Amino acid sequence: MTVDISDIENIIAQQETWRQTQCINLIASENTPSNAVRRVQNSDFMGRYAEGHPNEPGKVNRYYQGTQYIDQVESLTRQEIMRLFGARQADVRPISGNAANTALALGYLRGGDTVIANSTDAGGHISHGAVGVFGRRIQNRGQSLKIGGAKAINLHYLPLTEDHYHVDGKKTVELVEQLSPQLVILGKSLFLFPEPLSEIAAVCKEKGIPILYDAAHVLGLIAGGQFQAPLQEGTTWMTGSTHKTFPGPQRGVILGNLNPEEEKKYWPAADRGVFPGSSSNHHLHSLPALLVATREMETYGREYAAQIVRNAQALGKHLDELGTPVEAREFGYTRSHMIAVNVAQWGGGVEVARTLEKNDIILNYNMLPGDTDPRNPSGLRIGVPEMTRFGMDEQAMGELAQLLHEAIRGKDVKEQVHALRKRFTIMKYV
Numbered sequence: 001m002t003v004d005i006s007d008i009e010n011i012i013a014q015q016e017t018w019r020q021t022q023c024i025n026l027i028a029s030e031n032t033p034s035n036a037v038r039r040v041q042n043s044d045f046m047g048r049y050a051e052g053h054p055n056e057p058g059k060v061n062r063y064y065q066g067t068q069y070i071d072q073v074e075s076l077t078r079q080e081i082m083r084l085f086g087a088r089q090a091d092v093r094p095i096s097g098n099a100a101n102t103a104l105a106l107g108y109l110r111g112g113d114t115v116i117a118n119s120t121d122a123g124g125h126i127s128h129g130a131v132g133v134f135g136r137r138i139q140n141r142g143q144s145l146k147i148g149g150a151k152a153i154n155l156h157y158l159p160l161t162e163d164h165y166h167v168d169g170k171k172t173v174e175l176v177e178q179l180s181p182q183l184v185i186l187g188k189s190l191f192l193f194p195e196p197l198s199e200i201a202a203v204c205k206e207k208g209i210p211i212l213y214d215a216a217h218v219l220g221l222i223a224g225g226q227f228q229a230p231l232q233e234g235t236t237w238m239t240g241s242t243h244k245t246f247p248g249p250q251r252g253v254i255l256g257n258l259n260p261e262e263e264k265k266y267w268p269a270a271d272r273g274v275f276p277g278s279s280s281n282h283h284l285h286s287l288p289a290l291l292v293a294t295r296e297m298e299t300y301g302r303e304y305a306a307q308i309v310r311n312a313q314a315l316g317k318h319l320d321e322l323g324t325p326v327e328a329r330e331f332g333y334t335r336s337h338m339i340a341v342n343v344a345q346w347g348g349g350v351e352v353a354r355t356l357e358k359n360d361i362i363l364n365y366n367m368l369p370g371d372t373d374p375r376n377p378s379g380l381r382i383g384v385p386e387m388t389r390f391g392m393d394e395q396a397m398g399e400l401a402q403l404l405h406e407a408i409r410g411k412d413v414k415e416q417v418h419a420l421r422k423r424f425t426i427m428k429y430v
């Protein structure tokens with residue numbers, strides 16, 4: 001008897017055709033990894049265990065036997081990713097960006113600690129918030145997760161400038177001086193402009209406060225020398241997802257650029273937070289894929305990241321000029337891979353995102369500054385990393401803007417979407 005899996009294979013085949021050749025995918029956190037990255041994930045590494053660190057000549061760092069080839073790949077991945085980012089420390093074991101953050105929350109923070117982070121309505125990731133891993137970690141028994149009030153957790157939000165798309169460096173410095181928190185977290189999910197890291201790092205260094213820069217979204221841009229260079233601007237740890245702008249397998253990473261004294265003080269929290277703190281088996285089948293993606297970024301990262309930013313800015317400009325309002329106009333819309341668009345007048349983000357999906361344009365709704373109801377957000381978040389990878393340039397962004405503009409207003413553009421996508425199915429930068 002054989003087990004029939006043809007129905008499963010059929011579903012997967014439909015997903016492949018739809019998402020790889022018909023859809024225009026504008027989800028800012030997604031990407032298509034290269035064929036090489038996909039190919040190396042199906043190997044004997046799947047299902048093995050390699051807790052601890054790679055063994056070294058004369059030194060056993062693993063808790064299992066049989067890891068000699070895994071050790072080679074893990075050591076190479078660490079070395080090559082450190083070189084790519086100019087880092088002195090790397091942990092490549094976290095299985096996702098959130099897992100990397102969880103490791104640091106568990107490894108470094110304690111109940112009752114004070115943390116400053118981006119709020120969700122300022123674009124912060126929900127894991128940084130009260131109900132996320134950081135909020136939960138600093139909560140003592142009996143304490144409310146509600147912010148403000150006598151028994152509330154000590155989570156504070158980064159102050160913003162008037163436009164709401166930038167962290168106010170000066171006010172943050174004042175807040176750090178006033179609160180002396182245990183940790184400052186920078187980085188977010190609606191992430192248009194760099195954080196004022198150097199300014200904040202100066203005061204944090206003086207006071208001995210570590211900074212976590214969450215580069216989940218922008219890791220690929222940083223690898224390509226765009227956006228900002230957190231490890232050189234003074235962050236203590238940088239975490240990231242390796243499958244968003246960084247076009248690798250679904251994993252995470254923690255990087256550091258610490259001198260020996262800082263390393264002794266801050267790196268054990270990362271190391272112990274990853275294992276045994278938050279993981280054991282670290283999904284080894286995807287580790288060689290991370291090494292492949294790291295090499296691809298070493299070779300093509302600069303060109304790829306620069307084109308992503310040019311495309312995001314071009315899409316913002318085209319859409320705005322057509323009359324679909326794009327946020328942060330006065331700052332050139334974005335310095336990253338995404339833009340934020342206000343669609344309140346066409347029924348709001350949820351409704352418009354569904355309309356676009358019917359036209360095979362895939363993206364997600366998002367809260368914009370001033371929104372209070374997460375179920376009724378006024379915005380769309382539009383990211384260009386995946387379409388850039390399939391070769392779209394500023395001119396294609398103009399065509400895409402026209403289709404978005406029409407579809408947002410209810411016109412059926414599905415045929416035109418397919419026609420445009422058909423011209424961009426071969427992957428570049430690999």
Ligand SMILES: *Cc1c(COP(=O)(O)O)cnc(C)c1O
Nearest residue numbers: 096097098125188189214216241
């Ligand atoms: C996406 C995201 C995460 C979570 O990353 P995963 O790899 O999905 O676990 C964490 N932080 C920020 C700011 C994000 O945008």
